[in-house]
Amino acid sequence: MVTKLKKPSTNQSSKAAFESSSAAGAHLAQNIKDSAQQIWLAGLGAFSKAQAEGGKVFEALVKDGMGLQRKTQAAAEERIAEATGRMTDMASGITAKAAGVATDLTAKATGQWDKLETIFEDRVAKALHKLGVPTAKEVQALMKRVDELSRQSGKSTTKVVSKKAVVAKKAVTKTANNVVKAAKKRVTAKKS
Template identity: 50%
Template sequence: MVKKIQKNGSDKKATAQTFNSPLSGAIKDSAQQIWLAGLGAFSKAQEEGGKAFESLVKEGLSIQRKTQAVAEERISEATNKVSSMATDISSKASGQWDKLESIFEERVAKALNKLGVPSARDVDALIKRIDALNQHVQQLAGKAPARSAARKAAPAKKAAVAKPAAKKVAAKPAARKTTRKAATA
């Protein structure tokens, strides 16, 4: 167990004498100097701290600018890679769409052909034939305008007169001829 040490009054006197001795004065002076040195260091740190803080801010700013430049460069590279990949993918996709579209068109054309629906080529060929026939008709109409007028008049008479009437018309000129012969004789 711990024993309690009792202090005597003589011990108090001895400690008081030690603090009053020249050694205690030296200790007090030394402690005072340490305290003042600490205050001086603190003051100097405050003065130098402002300067150090400003230099750290400047250094941090330059590092930030460098990292931003590097980051922008990396972003630019990544953007270029992604855009080139997108271009490649879109060209491949458009090629696939073109193939799919042509397959679809071929199948629809086959189905329509089986149903008897004319294709675009058939319609184009008919249009060309119609144009050629129109030109031929115009050429024929342009070469013989007198014939066409005579032909137009003759069919008009034939259309107005029916077949039995045509026989009567033919009979009348014959009757006139006989009357003319009789009159001259």
């Protein structure tokens, strides 16, 4: 251990002071040498101990590193699973919205086709009415009336219906021929 030097007293003579200071200097040098030796030996001891226990420390560090790696890997997998779940939920939501939009568009398109069909049927009915063609309702009403009259008169409905059908067919053919002739006249009149 390093010891503290004592101060020489001022009463002593200079020779005694010189001798005392030389002895103190030698003593100081010896103390420094001893301290350096102790520090050197402590360093060698630490190095030796580190070599001896270095393998154990290295293994302990590897073990700690593996534990830390497992923890971080588990945390990363958990985050990935969480993100995957959110993405799946989002995809399901988008799919549901897309299906809803498709259903809405289909309903609107069906509605438009129904409107178009109704308009077409109305125009065809008007054209047939202008040509004098009876509607299905009018034919059904006529058939009922014929059936009633047949029952009242006791005649067979098939003969009456077939005669009426021939008469109706002739009327339609005659009307159609008249329409074609009128159309031809208009075309020739426009050309002139």
